[in-house]
Amino acid sequence: EVQLVESGGGLVQPGRSLKLSCVASGFTFSNYGMNWIRQAPGKGLEWVAYISSGSSYIYYAETVKGRFTISRDNAKNTLYLQMTSLRSEDTALYYCAIGSSSYFYWGQGVMVTVSS
Amino acid sequence: DVQMTQSPSYLAASPGESVSISCKASKSINTYLAWYQEKPGKTNKLLIYSGSTLQSGTPSRFSGSGSGTDFTLTIRSLEPEDFAVYYCQQHNEYPHTFGAGTKLELK
Numbered sequence: 001e002v003q004l005v006e007s008g009g010g011l012v013q014p015g016r017s018l019k020l021s022c023v024a025s026g027f028t029f030s031n032y033g034m035n036w037i038r039q040a041p042g043k044g045l046e047w048v049a050y051i052s053s054g055s056s057y058i059y060y061a062e063t064v065k066g067r068f069t070i071s072r073d074n075a076k077n078t079l080y081l082q083m084t085s086l087r088s089e090d091t092a093l094y095y096c097a098i099g100s101s102s103y104f105y106w107g108q109g110v111m112v113t114v115s116s
Numbered sequence: 117d118v119q120m121t122q123s124p125s126y127l128a129a130s131p132g133e134s135v136s137i138s139c140k141a142s143k144s145i146n147t148y149l150a151w152y153q154e155k156p157g158k159t160n161k162l163l164i165y166s167g168s169t170l171q172s173g174t175p176s177r178f179s180g181s182g183s184g185t186d187f188t189l190t191i192r193s194l195e196p197e198d199f200a201v202y203y204c205q206q207h208n209e210y211p212h213t214f215g216a217g218t219k220l221e222l223k
Contacts, residue, residue, distance in 0.1 A: 004159075044203065044217050045152075046214070047212040062211070097160075101165065101207035102166075102171075102205065104162045104165075105162075106161075107159065
């Protein structure tokens with residue numbers, strides 16, 4: 001069974017940093033591109049970042065470019081999102097999801113709240 | 117960025133009825149459109165990709181159609197488990213963008 005389990009969220013002050021993790025199981029992690037997608041409270045979905053299976057291709061939404069870094073460790077079956085210079089508008093439920101075009105499995109999400 | 121306009125935002129229907137949800141792209145996305153279902157307490161589920169291809173496990177009462185800028189998700193003979201929020205997403209170019217969602221409620 002495919003599982004994606006996000007962790008690392010919490011309450012953080014504006015301007016501070018946070019690192020999210022997504023541990024994958026039930027499939028060959030190293031074969032698939034991965035994404036972070038977020039959903040602000042009461043809002044719709046926003047794609048945040050993508051990393052290809054071998055980390056050769058990385059894309060970011062303009063809203064996070066230069067502040068967030070996506071990475072992966074295929075030996076540990078883990079996807080990461082390093083978030084710096086956090087803003088109130090980054091407050092959201094962050095999901096990891098598998099796929100290079102559509103997203104065929106999603107995690108349950110981890111909440112990040114940016115507030116003083 | 118490609119803007120995705122989804123309508124309606126809310127839709128009330130009864131089990132057994134058929135419903136359609138529209139998704140319009142601000143420019144052509146060929147057939148690179150996906151549909152997702154969001155339900156409380158469950159992970160988001162990919163229903164359809166590339167406009168009309170059913171993801172494995174998606175019931176045949178779901179269908180997708182369209183190309184270019186206009187797309188439709190149709191659910192025939194609604195089942196109780198179909199009441200949820202539905203999102204469209206274009207996967208033609210980065211940044212991938214989503215529609216604002218359609219909440220399908222029980223009438």
